[in-house]
Amino acid sequence: MSAEPEELGGEGTTRPNRVGRVLRVDAKVVHVDLDGTTVQASPRGSLFEIRGEQKNPITVGDFVEVGFDGDPIPVECVLPRRNYLGRVASAHDPREQVLVSNVDQMFIIASLSRPGFSSNRTDRILAACNWHEIPVVLVLNKLDLAKEGEVEAITKTYERIPIQVISSCAIDGRGLNIIADRMKNKVSVFYGPSGAGKSTLLNHIQPGLNIKEGKISKYWKQGRHTTSYSYLHPLKMGGYAIDTPGIRAFRLFDVSGSELRDLFPEFQKFQGDCHYVNCSHDHEPICGIANAVENGTFAQSRYASYLDMLDEARPDMAYDPDDVVMGETEAEPDA
Ligand SMILES: Nc1nc2c(ncn2[C@@H]2O[C@H](COP(=O)(O)OP(=O)(O)O)[C@@H](O)[C@H]2O)c(=O)[nH]1
Ligand SMILES: [Mg+2]
Ligand SMILES: [Zn+2]
Incomplete structure (x- = not known):
């Protein structure tokens, strides 16, 4: 049998939540497009509890389920994101x-x-x-x-x-x-x-x-x-x-030094000339990127941006001398 007709919705009947798309997020309400009509809805408190390391549980572009009861009506949940941009x-x-x-x-x-x-x-x-x-x-x-x-x-x-x-x-x-x-x-x-x-x-x-x-x-x-x-x-x-409103500062969230290298696709062409396989292109003596910057084949401005972001990047665990690789060497107490 199909769902109850909406007019009969009352106590004891459950109506399926409606899915809409978030157009705008304000401090207290989000504006949601529901089949061409904009409604204002308020995120359930529980959404703020499950956001982990994220500051905001809902963003523009999200698909959300909204309920029926309340003024404003509640945003019940955020559907899984295909992608997002964060900082x-x-x-x-x-x-x-x-x-x-x-x-x-x-x-x-x-x-x-x-x-x-x-x-x-x-x-x-x-x-x-x-x-x-x-x-x-x-x-x-x-x-x-x-x-x-x-x-x-x-x-x-x-x-x-x-x-x-x-x-x-x-x-x-x-x-x-x-x-x-x-x-x-x-x-x-x-x-x-x-x-x-x-x-x-x-x-x-x-x-x-x-x-x-x-x-x-x-x-x-x-x-x-x-x-x-x-x-x-x-x-x-x-x-x-x-x-979007203008941005002043933009810092990458939770990216490590080695991950940052992969975000500069032009490195690939020159990194074969680096002495170390895991060269950070920062202080190493023989570096294909530093060479390319010197002879003008790699943009100085891009290299400067990279070094700036590298300063802020999360250290790579594998290269942390204090880090014990799991299952290999267990730190021995001093004899
Ligand atoms: N000379 C010039 N001014 C522009 C151009 N595009 C936008 N502006 C002006 O720049 C100012 C800021 O534009 P706005 O669209 O509000 O910038 P937003 O903050 O990026 O949204 C306005 O005074 C615009 O008229 C352009 O191509 N040439
Ligand atoms: Mg603007
Ligand atoms: Zn290098």
Whole structure:
């Protein structure tokens, strides 16, 4: 027999929870899309107990089950994620903050001026996307403000990795078709520093979204955040775009030194020249990466980003001299 008709739902009958998708997360409520209607729901307290090392139990893009009873109605559970993007929550909170989930691709929106391009920030996000196996496109926005040769130099560095690089101008429309073509029927995240043009680009790609944009002013350097929460926007062309607030710092969560090396795919080409198989490309005397940086075949900026992240990486257990490998040598008490 099929389930009870809804009108009969009362005490003693159980109605199956409805599955919806999280559009936005506020402090107390989450906005959930239920078959085209947005409802506000409140996470069950139990969701906060099972999150482990994660700061937030629910994020934008999650599929959730919501119940019927209560005001606001409860989010009962979060369905397993296909993927997600995470980082260290903040300098004061070492837990993992989950930024978005269930996405097909990330557009790192960097700007060429106001704010200027940061290779360190770009490389950090790029490494995080590699870690979480999220395909990436790098967008160099504000093409109208680019210094001569800048676009070519940055493009060359990132195409070597390789990733796709699109230069764009949200003011005159250059590059927008290429971005839009890639977004069709996909879930895309727009991520990058505040003021890079994420919201402006999305407003052009889908007129009518009416996302608030930052005003041009001499105070832009103070980093006013116009977009203060992430939002999953359904797209008329098919798919979704997630607009995010600007980021300042980005630290990879729980990645070890050797794992970090694998997040720089260009190392592969040169690491055969390293003297040590497990070379950290940091202090070793004969290092293929350091050589390549010296002779200009590996970008100095990427190498600097790597060393910066290596400083923060979790030590590799296997190389920790105090670590006892299980089952091999049991530490003997001093005789
Ligand atoms: N010159 C120029 N300004 C842009 C471009 N794209 C966006 N802006 C401006 O940059 C400011 C910040 O844009 P906004 O979309 O709010 O950035 P967001 O913080 O990344 O969402 C706004 O004043 C935009 O008008 C561009 O391609 N060229
Ligand atoms: Mg914005
Ligand atoms: Zn090396």
